[in-house]
Amino acid sequence: MSAAATEQNTQVRIATIGSVDDGKSTLIGRLLHDSKGIFEDQLSAVSKASRRYGDGSFNLALLTDGLRAEREQGITIDVAYRYFATPKRSFVLADTPGHAQFTRNMVTGASVSDIAIVLVDARHGVVEQTRRHVSIAALLGVSHLILAVNKMDLVAWSETSFDEVVTDVAGILSTLESSVPLHAIPICATDGQNVVERGPEASWYEGPSVLDLLETLDVAPAATVGARLAVQWTLREHGGSDYRGYSGRLEGGVLRVGDAVTVHPKGNTSVVTGLTRAGTPTDIAVPGDAIAIELADDLDVGKFDVIVASGATQPIDTTDIIADVCWLVETELNVGDNLIVRHPSGEANGKVVRIIHRLDLDTLKNSSADKLTLNDIARVEIKLQTPLVVDAYSASRAGGSAIAIDPVTNATVGALMIVGQSEAQDPANMAVVAGANTVAEPQGKVRSLLRGFFTLKINE
Numbered sequence: 001m002s003a004a005a006t007e008q009n010t011q012v013r014i015a016t017i018g019s020v021d022d023g024k025s026t027l028i029g030r031l032l033h034d035s036k037g038i039f040e041d042q043l044s045a046v047s048k049a050s051r052r053y054g055d056g057s058f059n060l061a062l063l064t065d066g067l068r069a070e071r072e073q074g075i076t077i078d079v080a081y082r083y084f085a086t087p088k089r090s091f092v093l094a095d096t097p098g099h100a101q102f103t104r105n106m107v108t109g110a111s112v113s114d115i116a117i118v119l120v121d122a123r124h125g126v127v128e129q130t131r132r133h134v135s136i137a138a139l140l141g142v143s144h145l146i147l148a149v150n151k152m153d154l155v156a157w158s159e160t161s162f163d164e165v166v167t168d169v170a171g172i173l174s175t176l177e178s179s180v181p182l183h184a185i186p187i188c189a190t191d192g193q194n195v196v197e198r199g200p201e202a203s204w205y206e207g208p209s210v211l212d213l214l215e216t217l218d219v220a221p222a223a224t225v226g227a228r229l230a231v232q233w234t235l236r237e238h239g240g241s242d243y244r245g246y247s248g249r250l251e252g253g254v255l256r257v258g259d260a261v262t263v264h265p266k267g268n269t270s271v272v273t274g275l276t277r278a279g280t281p282t283d284i285a286v287p288g289d290a291i292a293i294e295l296a297d298d299l300d301v302g303k304f305d306v307i308v309a310s311g312a313t314q315p316i317d318t319t320d321i322i323a324d325v326c327w328l329v330e331t332e333l334n335v336g337d338n339l340i341v342r343h344p345s346g347e348a349n350g351k352v353v354r355i356i357h358r359l360d361l362d363t364l365k366n367s368s369a370d371k372l373t374l375n376d377i378a379r380v381e382i383k384l385q386t387p388l389v390v391d392a393y394s395a396s397r398a399g400g401s402a403i404a405i406d407p408v409t410n411a412t413v414g415a416l417m418i419v420g421q422s423e424a425q426d427p428a429n430m431a432v433v434a435g436a437n438t439v440a441e442p443q444g445k446v447r448s449l450l451r452g453f454f455t456l457k458i459n460e
Ligand code: GTP
Pocket: 018, 019, 020, 021, 022, 023, 024, 025, 026, 027, 061, 074, 075, 076, 077, 096, 097, 098, 099, 119, 150, 151, 152, 153, 154, 187, 188, 189, 190, 191
């Protein structure tokens, strides 16, 4: 395996999610502080900012709440990424905002994460935003959900309060028919009990700390969908050589020199004769590698074509997609609306032909809807004017995610997780789910290692 592969296996991506003020930023600050993941100069900057913006006591949330507007309002707006490492693993933490207005940032953070830590204020228990965030995390296919029941100091470390929250969150996952494993921990983010070290107060709790879990949970995908690369550009050598390399980011599986490949959408086949990573020839590339592929045959391959290992599960070439969507703007989505769908295999104009169902956040059941509004989670069918080469999101996060763009304002309006195509397009019934009474397909079995593509634009 390449160095890149080793690094991927040990780097774990985490997002903190939950409602406003549940303590997400404070928890991350505590993780960084107690695991000695922050530097002296950052510490003194936080002390200074605490004096300026707070009551003077050391405010760990300021470690992640970087923007001035956030400090002044005491909330997280953007997604703040922090890197830290322990001897066992390295981590990328995405601190996402709890406020409903900023669900897009939460989706962005969670879409690239292996583990989501959902924070719940022990005093308030599960609220609508908790249900929304847990639903989205399940939909986005995180490998594990850590439930951190926070502010236990304010409920005198009551085991009953803790149990109530755990039962409620487990209930959300079972209603969604999600198979994401849940791990619950009572914590106090401000004094750090059960965050890095176990604390003395919850004598009834015998499980691991948050960091213990982060260091040990298995986040390797159980299987991969097979190698694929959406071509982003073609490299030609200067000086008359006839070198031609198709470059992009490898997703979904290992690719070797000598492998047979199929180029979508045309369906031409060839064999890999050369692989280059960072300018250096290699015999093997792994998911996450930025590579250039040379082929034995002189095929007409261009930007947005998808080169797929012939033995792998093949993506579908379709003008009709059924997708789960997180609707991210106040402007309503109605049946008949036009959207641009942006995917690694291209950008296509589309029209919403159906809202199959919408997730009701009170009952967590799917109900019918004729329009969508801010923060709705729904399943829609979109007809495209030009085909895209897509995977089901449950098989490949990279090949199955897309963003919806408003053709008039050019704003990102929705995050799409592709489920399949409609029955009419797909007599073989490949991934048809229309009408199924579940929003979260079990994601556990097949997950792409990769998460490169999902790039929601923030703060538009
Ligand atoms: P948003 O980013 O706005 O969604 O909030 P957040 O979830 O990041 O919450 P934040 O970390 O900013 O904490 C909100 C408030 O709760 C702050 O005043 C914290 O000091 C306080 N707080 C966080 N954790 C605890 C805790 O364990 N106990 C107590 N007593 N207070 C806490």
